[in-house]
Amino acid sequence: MNIRGNIHKVVNIRDLTESTYVLRMEKKGLKFVAGQNLNIGIAGDTERRDYSIYSAENDDYLEILVKEVKDGLVSKRLRKLKAGEELDVDGPFGFFTIKEESRQAGKFLFIASGSGIAPFHSFARSYQKLDFKLIHGIRHSNEAYEREHYPEGQYVSCVTGDNNGDFKGRVTEYLRLNPPDNNTLCYLCGNVNMIYDAFDILKEKGLPSENLFAEVYF
Numbered sequence: 312m313n314i315r316g317n318i319h320k321v322v323n324i325r326d327l328t329e330s331t332y333v334l335r336m337e338k339k340g341l342k343f344v345a346g347q348n349l350n351i352g353i354a355g356d357t358e359r360r361d362y363s364i365y366s367a368e369n370d371d372y373l374e375i376l377v378k379e380v381k382d383g384l385v386s387k388r389l390r391k392l393k394a395g396e397e398l399d400v401d402g403p404f405g406f407f408t409i410k411e412e413s414r415q416a417g418k419f420l421f422i423a424s425g426s427g428i429a430p431f432h433s434f435a436r437s438y439q440k441l442d443f444k445l446i447h448g449i450r451h452s453n454e455a456y457e458r459e460h461y462p463e464g465q466y467v468s469c470v471t472g473d474n475n476g477d478f479k480g481r482v483t484e485y486l487r488l489n490p491p492d493n494n495t496l497c498y499l500c501g502n503v504n505m506i507y508d509a510f511d512i513l514k515e516k517g518l519p520s521e522n523l524f525a526e527v528y529f
């Protein structure tokens with residue numbers, strides 16, 4: 312099925328690593344709440360995929376952060392686009408968002424694996440005063456995507472494949488050693504196995520289910 316969305320031109324693509332990039336496109340007045348996603352295809356192509364919005368609510372462009380998946384169809388095709396080429400964009404969709412009243416008083420823990428950092432970038436850039444810590448599970452320390460965009464001390468990389476991260480090991484190991492207070496609102500995003508494992512740890516540590524929110528990518 313080809314869902315018809317709206318045409319947004321590509322503005323540019325910036326590479327973050329060999330396999331990950333940020334695609335910037337025209338905003339064209341699209342309104343969204345940080346944490347929501349878009350359903351995107353190349354104009355004229357039937358293949359479409361969901362991508363969290365990486366940019367902030369008030370930016371005058373839209374960005375998505377994409378990890379090129381080995382043998383993946385769309386993530387590879389998007390990277391080859393040039394400025395001016397057209398995307399078919401539908402949305403925004405999703406409820407992985409922060410209620411306005413919690414933004415003011417809440418304390419947040421964001422837990423991401425890989426490209427699952429995208430909605431947290433949008434949270435951090437949209438709500439400048441948010442009280443959060445972000446823990447990011449990655450294989451190599453060069454995958455700490457644009458960590459300079461987060462306030463000093465609030466981004467923690469958990470790196471399994473080299474010794475240059477803030478923490479050596481998986482996010483789940485970090486969580487066991489550094490559990491959040493029980494009143495923390497915990498948002499988890501990325502790979503389903505990481506999310507299940509982290510959920511179990513947080514519940515074991517006494518966090519109530521109503522404080523846990525998840526967005527599964529694959």
Ligand SMILES: Cc1cc2nc3c(=O)[nH]c(=O)nc-3n(C[C@H](O)[C@H](O)[C@H](O)COP(=O)(O)OP(=O)(O)OC[C@H]3O[C@@H](n4cnc5c(N)ncnc54)[C@H](O)[C@@H]3O)c2cc1C
Pocket residue numbers: 348360361362363364375376377378379380382383384385386387425426427429526527528529
């Ligand atoms: C709500 C939602 C939001 C998403 N947001 C993002 C986002 O912000 N950035 C992003 O890069 N992806 C995101 N994804 C995943 C994205 O929709 C695609 O699945 C991904 O880009 C692969 O598409 P593809 O066509 O290249 O691969 P396909 O040809 O569709 O699939 C190839 C295989 O890769 C697996 N796969 C999908 N994603 C990954 C991954 N990151 N690492 C390893 N294997 C993977 C799939 O399960 C499948 O088995 C999101 C998914 C959902 C459901």
